[in-house]
Amino acid sequence: MYMLxxxxxxxxxxxxxxxxxxxxxxxxxFDLQQGKTLALVGESGCGKTxxxxxxxxxxxxxxxxxNGEILFQGQDLFKLDADAIRSLRGNDIAMIFQEPMTSLxxxxxIGDQLEEPIQQHLKIAKGESRKRALExxxxxxxxxxxxxxDDYPHxxxxxxxxxxMIAMALxxxxxLLIADEPxxxxxxxxxxxxxxxxxxxxxxxGMAILLxxxxxxxxxxxxxxxxxxxxxxxxxxxxxxxIFKHRVHPYTQRLFSSIPxxxxxxxxxxxxxxxxxxxxxxxEGCRFADRCSEVMDVCQERESEVHQISANHQSVCHLLDKTxxxxxxxxxxxxxxxxxxxEDHALVKIRNLKTYFPVRKGVxxxxxxxxxxxxxINLDIPKGSTLALVGESGCGKSTLGESILQLNxxxxxxxxxxxxxxxxxxxxxxxxxxxxxxxxFQDPFGSLQPRMTIERIVGEGLEVxxxxxxxxxxxxxxxxxLEEVGLQAxxxxxxxxxxxxxxxxxxxxxxxxILEPEFLVLDEPTSALDVSxxxxxxxxxKELQARHQLTYLFISHNLSVVRYMxxxxxxxxxxxxxxxxxxxxxxxxxxxxxxLSLLDSVPTLENRKIFKPLLGDVPSPLNPPxxxxxxxxxxxxxxEEPGSVLKNKCTTQYPEKVEDKHSFVACxxx
Numbered sequence: 001m002y003m004l005x006x007x008x009x010x011x012x013x014x015x016x017x018x019x020x021x022x023x024x025x026x027x028x029x030f031d032l033q034q035g036k037t038l039a040l041v042g043e044s045g046c047g048k049t050x051x052x053x054x055x056x057x058x059x060x061x062x063x064x065x066x067n068g069e070i071l072f073q074g075q076d077l078f079k080l081d082a083d084a085i086r087s088l089r090g091n092d093i094a095m096i097f098q099e100p101m102t103s104l105x106x107x108x109x110i111g112d113q114l115e116e117p118i119q120q121h122l123k124i125a126k127g128e129s130r131k132r133a134l135e136x137x138x139x140x141x142x143x144x145x146x147x148x149x150d151d152y153p154h155x156x157x158x159x160x161x162x163x164x165m166i167a168m169a170l171x172x173x174x175x176l177l178i179a180d181e182p183x184x185x186x187x188x189x190x191x192x193x194x195x196x197x198x199x200x201x202x203x204x205x206g207m208a209i210l211l212x213x214x215x216x217x218x219x220x221x222x223x224x225x226x227x228x229x230x231x232x233x234x235x236x237x238x239x240x241x242x243i244f245k246h247r248v249h250p251y252t253q254r255l256f257s258s259i260p261x262x263x264x265x266x267x268x269x270x271x272x273x274x275x276x277x278x279x280x281x282x283x284e285g286c287r288f289a290d291r292c293s294e295v296m297d298v299c300q301e302r303e304s305e306v307h308q309i310s311a312n313h314q315s316v317c318h319l320l321d322k323t324x325x326x327x328x329x330x331x332x333x334x335x336x337x338x339x340x341x342x343e344d345h346a347l348v349k350i351r352n353l354k355t356y357f358p359v360r361k362g363v364x365x366x367x368x369x370x371x372x373x374x375x376x377i378n379l380d381i382p383k384g385s386t387l388a389l390v391g392e393s394g395c396g397k398s399t400l401g402e403s404i405l406q407l408n409x410x411x412x413x414x415x416x417x418x419x420x421x422x423x424x425x426x427x428x429x430x431x432x433x434x435x436x437x438x439x440x441f442q443d444p445f446g447s448l449q450p451r452m453t454i455e456r457i458v459g460e461g462l463e464v465x466x467x468x469x470x471x472x473x474x475x476x477x478x479x480x481x482l483e484e485v486g487l488q489a490x491x492x493x494x495x496x497x498x499x500x501x502x503x504x505x506x507x508x509x510x511x512x513x514i515l516e517p518e519f520l521v522l523d524e525p526t527s528a529l530d531v532s533x534x535x536x537x538x539x540x541x542k543e544l545q546a547r548h549q550l551t552y553l554f555i556s557h558n559l560s561v562v563r564y565m566x567x568x569x570x571x572x573x574x575x576x577x578x579x580x581x582x583x584x585x586x587x588x589x590x591x592x593x594x595x596l597s598l599l600d601s602v603p604t605l606e607n608r609k610i611f612k613p614l615l616g617d618v619p620s621p622l623n624p625p626x627x628x629x630x631x632x633x634x635x636x637x638x639x640e641e642p643g644s645v646l647k648n649k650c651t652t653q654y655p656e657k658v659e660d661k662h663s664f665v666a667c668x669x670x
Contacts, residue, residue, distance in 0.1 A: 002033065002034055003031055003032075003033055003034075004032055004033060004034045004072070004073060004175060004176060004208045005031065005032040005055070005070070005071070005072055005176060005208065005210070006030075006031050006032075006070075006071040007028065007029055007030050007031075007051075007055070007068070007069075007070050007071075008029050008068060008069050008070075008071070009027050009028070009029055009067055009068045009069070010025055010027070010028050010029070010051065010054060010065070010068035010069075010070060011023070011025060011026055011027055011065060011066050011067050011068050012024050012025035012047075012050050012051070012053075012054045012059055012063060012064075012065055013025075013026075013063065013064055013065075013066055014059075014060065014062050014063045014064075014279075015062045015063075015064075016062075016279075016280050020280050021280065022278075022279035022280045023232050023279050023280075023282055024047050024050040024063075024232055024279045025047040025050050025051050025054060025232050026047070026231070026232035026233055026282070027067075027068070027232075027233060028047075028051065028227075028229070028232075028233060028234050029234070030225075030227050030234070030237060032176070032208050032210060032225075033208065034175065034206060034207075034208055035202065035206045035207070035208060036208055036209075036224040036225065037202070037208070037209040037210075037211055037222050037223045037224050037225075038208075038209070038210055038211065038223065038224065038225045038226070038227060039211045039212075039213060039218075039219040039222065039223035039225070039226050039227065039240065040052075040210065040211070040212045040213075040227050040229060041213060041214060041216070041219060041226060041227065041228050041229065041255070042214070042228060042229035042230055042235075043214065043230075043276050043530045043531075043532055043533075044214075044276065044501070044530050045276040045278075045279070046229040046230050046231060046232065046276060047229055047231075047232040047233075047279075048180075048212045048229055049180055049212060050063075051229075052095065052178045052180055052210065052212060054070065055070055055072075055077070055093070055178065055210070056085075056088075056089055056093055056095060056178065057077060057078075057080075057085045057089075065078065072088070072092070072093065072176070073092075073175070087121070090117045090120070090121050090171070090172055090174070091121045091172045091174065092172075092174055092175050092176065093174055093175070093176045093178065094168075094169035094170065094171075094172070094174040094176070094177050094178070095169065095177070095178040095179075095180065096162070096165045096166055096168075096169045096177070096178070096179050096180065096182050097165070097180050097181075097182075098180050098181035098182070098184050098185065099184075099185055101153075101158065101161065101185070103161075103165055104153040104161060104164065104165070105153070106152065106153050106154060107152075108152075109149070109150050109151065109152055110137075110148060110149055110150070110151050110152070110153065110156070110164055111130060111133050111149035111150060113164075113168065114133040114136060114137070114149070114164070114167060114168055114171065115129040115130060115132075115133050117168060117171045117172060118132050118133065118171050118172070121171075121172045122171075122172060130149070132171070133149060133167075133171075134146065134149060136167040136168075136170060136171060137149060137163075137164070137167055139167070139170070139201075140163040140164070140166050140167045140170070140197055140201075141163060141193070141197060142160060142163055142164070142167075143616075148160075157190075157617045157618075158185060158186055158187075158190060158393065159186055159187070159190035159193060159194065159617060160617070162182060162183070162186060162190070162194050163193075163194070163197065165182075166182075166194070166197060166198065166201070170201060170205070173205060173207075174207060175207055175208065176207065176208050176209075176210065177198075177202075177207050177208070177209050177210070178209075178210045178212070179198065179209060179210070179211050179212065180212045181212055181213055181214070182194060182198070182211075183195065183213075183215075183218065184213075184214075184215075187392040187393050187557050188392075188557055188558070188559065188598060188601045188602055189392055189597065189598065189601045189613060189614040190392075190617075191218075191601065192600075192601035192603075192611055192612075192613040192614070193613040193614075195218065195221060195222060195603070195611065196611030196613050198222070199222065199611065209222070211223060214530055214531055215531070215603070216255070216256060216259055216531075216605055217560075217602065217603030217604055217605060218603050219240060220240070220244060220603060220604065220605055220606075220608060221603040221608055221609065223240040224239070224240060225237075225238065225239055225240055226238065226239075226240040226243050226244075228243075228249065228251065228252050228255070230251050230276070230287060230288050231276065231277060231279075231282060231287030231288065232279060232282070232287075233287060233303075233316070234316065235249045235251045235252060235288065235315065235316055235317070236248065236249040236251075236252045236313075236314070236315040236316075237313075237314055237315070238309070238310070238312045238313030238314055239312040239313060242309075242310060242312055242313045243313060244605070246309065246313070248307075248309055248315045248317065248319075248320060249315045249316070249317050250288065250292050250293070250294050250317065250319070251272075251288045251292070252315075254270060254271075254272045254532070255272070255531065255532060256605070257269070257270035258270050258271055258272060258531055258532045258534070258535035259531055259535075259560070259605065260535075260538065260560040260561050260563060260564040261560060261563070261564075261604075261605070262559065262560055262563055262587065262599075262602065262604060263563075264563065264583075264584060264587075265337075265564070266336055266337055267335065267336060267337065268335045268336070268337055268539045268542065269535035269538060269539055269564070270535065271532065271535045271536045271539060272291055272532040272535075273291055274290060274291045275500050275502070275503075275533075277290070283300070284300070284301065284302065285298075285299055285300045285301050285302055285303055286299040286300075286303055286304065286316075286317070286318065287303075294319055296318060296319075296324070298318050298324065299318055303316065304316050304317050304318045304320070304321065305321075307320035307321070337542055338542060338543055338545075338546035338547075339546060340384045340385075340545045340546040340549060340550070341384050341549060342382050342383070342384040342385045342567065343382055343383040343384055344382065345382065345383055346380040346381060346382050346383070346416075347381060347382065347383040347417065347418060347518060347519060347551045348379070348380070348381040348404065348415070348416070348417055348519060348551065348553075349379075349380050349381075349414075349415070349416040349419075350377055350378060350379040350380075350404065350413070350414070350415050350416075351378055351413060351414040351415075351416070352376055352377075352378065352413040352414065353374055353376070353377040353378075353400070353403060353404075353411065353412070353413035353414070353415065354372075354374055354375060354376055354377075354411070354412045354413055355373045355374035355396075355399050355400070355403045355408050355410055355411045355412075356370040356371065356372055356373070356375075356410060356412075357370065357371040357373060357410060358370055358410070359371060359622065369622055369623075370622075371620075371621045371622050372574075372575045372621045372622075372624060373396045373399040373575055373621055374396050374399050374400045374403055374411070374575050375396075375574075375575035375576050375621075376413075376576065377400060377413075377575075377576070377577060378577075379570060379577070379580075381519075381551055381553060381568075382551070383518070383549065383551050384545070384549045384550070384551060385551060385552075385567040385568065386545070386551075386552040386553075386554050386565050386566050386567050386568075387552070387553055387554065387566065387567070387568045387569075387570060388554045388555075388556060388562040388565060388566035388568070388569045388570070388583070389401070389553060389554070389555045389556075389570050389572055390556060390557065390559065390562055390569060390570070390571050390572065390598065391557070391571060391572035391573055392557065392573075392618050393557070393618070394574075394617075394618040394621070395572045395573055395574060395575070395618060396572060396574070396575040396621070397523075397555045397572055398523055398555060400572070401439065401521040401523055401553055401555055402439075402521075403415075404437075404521065404553065405434070405437055405439060405521060406422055406423070406425075406430060406434075411423075417433070417436065417437065417519070418436075418518075420433075431464075432465070434465075435461065435465045435515040435516075435517060436517050436518050436519060437517055437518070437519040437520070437521070438461075438511075438512035438513070438515065438517045438519075438520055438521070439512065439520070439521040439522075439523060440505070440508050440509055440512050440520060440521070440522050440523065440525045441508065441523055441525075442523050442524035442525065442527055442528060443528050444501050444502075444504035444505040444507075444508055444528060444529075445496075445501065445504065445528070447508055448496040448504055448507060448508060449496075450495065450496050450497060451495075452495075452496075453492060453493055453494065453495060454482075454491050454492050454493070454494055454495070454496070454507055455475075455478055455492035455493065457496070457507060457511055458478050458481065458482065458492075458507065458510045458511045458514055459474055459477070459478050459514065460511065461511065461514050461515045462474055462477065462478075462514060462515070465515055466515075475492075477514060478492060478514065479492075481510045481513050481514050482507075482510050484510070484513065484544065484547075485506040485507075485509050485510045485513070485540060485544075486506060486536075486540060487503065487506055487507070487510070500533070501528060501529050501530070501533060502529055502530075502533030502536055502537060505525060505526070505528075505529065505533075505537055506537070506540065508525075509525075509537075509540070509541070509544070513544070513548075516548070517550075518549075518550065518551060519550070519551045519552075519553070520550055520551070520552050520553070521552075521553045521555070522541070522552055522553065522554045522555065523555045524555055524556055524557070525537060525541070525554075526538060526556075526558075526561060527556070527557075527558065534561070538561065538564060538565060541565065542565070552565070554566060559587075559598060559599060559602050560602065562583070563583060563587055566583045567582065567583060568580065568581070568582055568583060568662075569581060569582075569583050569586045569587075571586075571592060571594060571595050571598070573594050573618075573629060573630055574618060574619060574621055574624050574629040574630075575621055575624070575629075576629065576666070577666070578592050578594055578595070578630065578665065578666050578667070579591060579592040579594070579595050579663075579664070579665045579666070579667075580663055580664055580665075581662065581663035581664075581665075582662055582663065585662075585663060586663075587599070591665045591667065591670055592665050592666070592667050592670075593630070593634050593635055593636050593667065593669070594630050594634070597612075597614040597633075597635065598614075600612050601613060601614065614633055615633050615638075616632060616633045619632065625651075626651060626652065627649070627650050627651040627652045627653055627654060628650045628651075628653075628654060628655055628666075628667070628668065629654070631650040631651060634650070636669050637650045646668055646669065649668045650668055653668070654666075655667050655668045658670045
């Protein structure tokens, strides 16, 4: 194996206004061998993506490289002209991006977008390029490629779009694939499919992969080497296995300890205080110093030298300098998770809840069919507890949360809150009732009105439900709730764009808490956040729950987060609950094959797994499969002999629930 890519002292800076320079990447070096995978890891704003853009010469017009070189197959890419770089891109170096929804042009068919790089770089005719495109779609596991090649992007699922992006990247068989957060927007099952595909293709072609991610489980599953970035510089670099076993930089240690595990813990997650500094405001010395619990005076004065831990492991930290006296030791958080009293009484009871959206066709818009988003759900959520709702995108989780809050007018059934049936409430009565239940949305960037101040955003509910409050009383309430979520009252005149993702989500939580509700629907509240910020928000939710005896419906597809937050877990598939159990029971003894598949898809920080991805995508709720909805993807069903009793049952009858005191499962195999 030879050295394919060698980055030496790379700096990528940007003009950011009069007299301001943003040092996004500031003197980094690493190597990547042919056939190997190097993971770049760090929080948002640490310079990972700009490193990738520097390699393919796609930085913004206000960017420049004050120093450094990038050697690809021994050739300095900075010395190539525009035509040579254009030829290199897509041919020898390819890139797949984080968001498959926006990376494909919605106006062009999949085949046209696949054929473009083939025709441009390989100079082959239209007929041959289509044949090559079909081969690529088949290679990346797109079902029925003859049909899909003429589809538009909106007709594909998220996982299929990402497969198409991988096919485009592989069109010219590149030697280097840069993958920028390739699975962040995907479900855990689709993530496993995509990672397995990338791993298989790497073995077949011998390409190298530069993998940008913030998920340490993916790093453990995929990477040979690991580069931890912070503030545009490298904090720790070396063999992935060595770093996982012996983490020496405080930033690396805190990143790992902030990750929720699949094993149960009684301790709060370790958190990293503060946020990543702006690239225009880097201080002298170690850039992590202001957030480091082991900081020394020398850290503020100058950056450490590179310390060689072993032949394949190095780090930049003054704590490794044995000549310094009184070096502090790493201190992990040891605070226990605050316990919330859970009552026997169910605060929220759901009975036979259905949300069917009508599909209208024809000139007279007659109802032709229904989308069965929520299909006959029964749930109890005891006061003070957290019920986690888990499933892939399209399973109906968010629709169920909205239906409980009476935000879907087509919902039918019964939702009892403190034994009062909300479905019978209308108009002003329902409006008054809403203050008892609130929602926190997934995207802190999209759920806050950008033209309103924080004071107006947080206090909006008071205008509706407590309009008689004096300005002074209103201000006191807003200040109090902001302090509760860890924000200063002085921010009230500022706007959402002035805050980080974690701070915005705290503002969203404050908005939900201002009316002192008893029940919160938390719809993927941390999925858009870095792992370090996620830990802060999860700890906050635990503390608030214990302080106010809050009841949570926690919607998520992140099973590690669910393990940390939940008391009970309900697994949802295509509008129905297929398994429900106390959190320890469900994680230790999963019974439904769908639950098993979800757990098997999660990459862990321990041993690498053999990829066993769940096949296919969630079917359309417009035409769900007959019998058990899961049977077309079920490993048990697919391994059954044709014509067996179980196979016939799975295709003709929806399974009855097998129940005990605290759990149930709906599966013919049980």
